[in-house]
Amino acid sequence: MANYPSAKFMECLQYAAFKHREQRRKDPKETPYVNHVINVSTILSVEACITDEAVLMAALLHDVVEDTDATFTDVEQLFGADICGLVREVTDDKSLEKQERKRLQIEKAAKTSHRAKLIKLADKLDNLRDLQVNTPTGWTEERRNQYFVWAKKVVDNLRGTNANLELKLDEIFRQRGLL
Ligand SMILES: Nc1nc2c(ncn2[C@@H]2O[C@H](COP(=O)(O)OP(=O)(O)O)[C@@H](OP(=O)(O)OP(=O)(O)O)[C@H]2O)c(=O)[nH]1
Numbered sequence: 347m348a349n350y351p352s353a354k355f356m357e358c359l360q361y362a363a364f365k366h367r368e369q370r371r372k373d374p375k376e377t378p379y380v381n382h383v384i385n386v387s388t389i390l391s392v393e394a395c396i397t398d399e400a401v402l403m404a405a406l407l408h409d410v411v412e413d414t415d416a417t418f419t420d421v422e423q424l425f426g427a428d429i430c431g432l433v434r435e436v437t438d439d440k441s442l443e444k445q446e447r448k449r450l451q452i453e454k455a456a457k458t459s460h461r462a463k464l465i466k467l468a469d470k471l472d473n474l475r476d477l478q479v480n481t482p483t484g485w486t487e488e489r490r491n492q493y494f495v496w497a498k499k500v501v502d503n504l505r506g507t508n509a510n511l512e513l514k515l516d517e518i519f520r521q522r523g524l525l
């Protein structure tokens with residue numbers, strides 16, 4: 347990637363901000379949801395030193411089909427088959443029951459491509475950083491603890507992908523007494 351953002355990258359950032367515009371995170375301050383997808387892309391660029399622009403763009407779009415009215419067809423038409431394929435790999439099937447979705451994330455993590463694994467690692471790192479400082483609205487301490495336990499199972503199936511991200515995730519798991 348050149349050392350300036352491409353027009354396509356800027357369009358992608360704008361599209362993610364537009365599609366997530368009415369969504370908020372579950373933290374007490376109701377942070378705009380788009381902050382999360384920007385964090386995931388920034389973690390990949392700054393902390394994992396990823397320069398593959400398609401990965402950075404797919405990170406911006408990683409929750410757009412799962413959580414907004416955007417479809418894979420929209421993503422493919424706007425940003426192409428490569429990026430759409432990455433988004434597909436990291437999208438949960440919301441029609442499934444929650445327990446099954448959570449189980450499938452663990453199972454699917456091991457089978458995804460290297461580039462999709464990078465996005466999953468950054469996604470979990472940002473969610474866990476959030477959870478270290480906030481308990482989402484309506485969550486008990488037990489539910490928060492269980493999220494760390496479950497996230498470690500997902501991350502365990504993503505290992506061998508990016509040493510820096512895995513180091514940072516392990517530091518969090520160590521602090522929680524999971525490592
Ligand atoms: N830690 C944290 N998570 C929040 C917050 N707001 C929204 N979330 C989202 O909530 C999900 C975890 O909540 P759960 O109850 O376990 O799952 P669900 O929303 O999919 O039903 C995470 O999804 P995920 O499946 O783990 O990943 P993804 O959907 O981000 O890809 C995360 O993206 C927040 O303030 N803090």
Ligand SMILES: [Mn+2]
Pocket residue numbers: 382408409469
């Ligand atoms: Mn996410």
